[in-house]
Amino acid sequence: MPQRHQHQVRRRLRDNVSRWTQPRDVILDILARTKKHLSAKEIYDTLYSTHPGIGLTTVYRTLELFHRLGVVQKVTSPDGQSRYQLRSEGSQEHHHHLICIRCGKIIDYQDFAEEELKLVGKTEQVLSQKHNFLILDHNIEFLGLCEKCRKETQKS
Amino acid sequence: MPQRHQHQVRRRLRDNVSRWTQPRDVILDILARTKKHLSAKEIYDTLYSTHPGIGLTTVYRTLELFHRLGVVQKVTSPDGQSRYQLRSEGSQEHHHHLICIRCGKIIDYQDFAEEELKLVGKTEQVLSQKHNFLILDHNIEFLGLCEKCRKETQKS
DNA sequence: TTACTAATGAAAATGATTTTCATTTTCTCT
DNA sequence: AGAGAAAATGAAAATCATTTTCATTAGTAA
Ligand SMILES: [Mn+2]
Ligand SMILES: [Mn+2]
Ligand SMILES: [Zn+2]
Ligand SMILES: [Zn+2]
Numbered sequence: 001m002p003q004r005h006q007h008q009v010r011r012r013l014r015d016n017v018s019r020w021t022q023p024r025d026v027i028l029d030i031l032a033r034t035k036k037h038l039s040a041k042e043i044y045d046t047l048y049s050t051h052p053g054i055g056l057t058t059v060y061r062t063l064e065l066f067h068r069l070g071v072v073q074k075v076t077s078p079d080g081q082s083r084y085q086l087r088s089e090g091s092q093e094h095h096h097h098l099i100c101i102r103c104g105k106i107i108d109y110q111d112f113a114e115e116e117l118k119l120v121g122k123t124e125q126v127l128s129q130k131h132n133f134l135i136l137d138h139n140i141e142f143l144g145l146c147e148k149c150r151k152e153t154q155k156s
Numbered sequence: 157m158p159q160r161h162q163h164q165v166r167r168r169l170r171d172n173v174s175r176w177t178q179p180r181d182v183i184l185d186i187l188a189r190t191k192k193h194l195s196a197k198e199i200y201d202t203l204y205s206t207h208p209g210i211g212l213t214t215v216y217r218t219l220e221l222f223h224r225l226g227v228v229q230k231v232t233s234p235d236g237q238s239r240y241q242l243r244s245e246g247s248q249e250h251h252h253h254l255i256c257i258r259c260g261k262i263i264d265y266q267d268f269a270e271e272e273l274k275l276v277g278k279t280e281q282v283l284s285q286k287h288n289f290l291i292l293d294h295n296i297e298f299l300g301l302c303e304k305c306r307k308e309t310q311k312s
Numbered sequence: 313t314t315a316c317t318a319a320t321g322a323a324a325a326t327g328a329t330t331t332t333c334a335t336t337t338t339c340t341c342t
Numbered sequence: 343a344g345a346g347a348a349a350a351t352g353a354a355a356a357t358c359a360t361t362t363t364c365a366t367t368a369g370t371a372a
Contacts, residue, residue: 209320
């Protein structure tokens with residue numbers, strides 16, 4: 001939605017990469033148009049209709065690049081694939097996840113953010129010292145069944 | 157270490173399974189002898205010296221079984237493999253993880269447990285309602301580089 | 313012991329991600 | 343605008359963890 005943000009991100013990427021290419025632009029665009037967490041395959045499928053020339057390999061490489069530059073958040077789902085979401089500014093900034101162990105769906109939430117931030121900060125400080133561990137990121141996630149899978153599980 | 161616990165667990169498993177087999181017994185034993193989080197392959201390698209007859213497939217099936225019965229905790233590591241740890245009683249009961257994104261090492265921690273439990277409980281209640289999501293488990297994890305990988309990363 | 317099947321193991325299949333390498337594209341410098 | 347260097351790409355093959363298939367083995371109740 002916020003097209004301004006997409007421009008900011010694109011500028012930021014251009015500045016940290018030696019060449020800005022069409023695949024990168026297209027993939028960024030797809031990520032910017034959704035709030036969902038997409039898998040490489042899902043992005044590739046979306047791409048394919050308009051840009052059949054772009055390969056799945058490039059999708060993987062680009063997502064990895066975006067992730068390395070901190071523009072994209074990568075979530076390793078227990079369903080065996082990684083999913084990617086553009087980091088957005090402002091309100092949606094800090095959030096965590098509900099992950100469906102059956103279909104891999106990821107739901108964002110940001111309830112109790114202040115409280116959580118306080119606890120995480122404190123914990124992070126203590127742990128990095130105690131274990132001489134360089135903490136780069138943290139996840140809080142609730143695993144279970146989404147509404148759809150909950151129903152489908154009952155039947156079988 | 158606490159051999160008593162292993163017996164309790166074995167009894168609990170026997171009661172919920174139609175047959176108790178040698179592979180299951182051996183795998184449980186390996187899990188009970190360590191505090192680490194082991195991958196299927198690591199368990200298989202350990203097994204191989206004394207029981208070359210047991211196959212990797214059975215290791216996977218057994219771990220999945222133990223996990224389904226709640227005896228083993230399964231952690232999906234961003235390094236692409238799952239790791240398994242026997243749930244222990246008492247002190248180690250409730251804990252979370254530091255995960256190395258380079259080598260997959262998992263470190264347990266249980267600092268600020270009370271505080272965390274309070275926050276998680278509250279969050280769980282609110283989220284399961286709001287999203288009609290059946291919450292089965294939660295993870296709090298810090299991702300980064302363990303001491304060893306931290307050093308090895310500097311060199312290269 | 314026997315008979316019934318759950319459980320197993322070997323091999324093949326799957327599926328996500330990575331690697332390889334020849335070709336294309338971007339971008340800087342005329 | 344055009345040329346050249348090197349980064350980026352894409353197709354195909356390789357990896358690698360996990361799952362499936364199916365013929366054989368081994369717990370267990372009678
Ligand atoms: Mn998210
Ligand atoms: Mn643990
Ligand atoms: Zn689901
Ligand atoms: Zn490490």
